[in-house]
Amino acid sequence: MAKSASPDQIFRKRVRREVTERGLTSFMNDTRWRELQSTVRSELPFCPPYQLKMLAWTRPHPETFEEDVWYLGDWSDECLQPFAGIEWMRVRPRYTVARRRPADTGIEDCSEAFEAMLARLHIPARVDGGSYWIYGYAAGSPF
Secondary structure, three states, X not given: OOOOOOHHHHHHHHHHHHHHHHOOEEOOOHHHHHHHHHHHHHHOOOOOOEEEEEOOOOOOXXXXXXXXXXOOOOOOHHHHOOHHHEEEEEEOOEEEOOOOOOOOXXXXXXXXXXXXXXXXXXXXXXXXXXXXXXXXXXXXXOO
């Protein structure tokens, strides 16, 4: 009797098919995503908000992410895994906060720490308009 494929095997087969059909190149793997996730959660002063595009999705979530947001990012396994399905992640390492005094900027920003962390972990990212684009897969070189 033939052994049936596990859900993980089926998922990975779908990912390989999508990558092949679209001519994508892999830039990250599970180990690198896990290291990024762990380091963000343990070393940054807050978990930055992000926009995520999975290979299986036609649109990223959230759909709009052009301006600073008021919420933090959920860097838990439930929101990011399976890592093999992440096409790209757009991180804005800043968010708006309620002003305590009129002189307050209303922005919490850890961009410098985030950029230093990416460099230390050797994770390639494209910076554009205050956002850091981290590619799991891309056609050609996005950097």
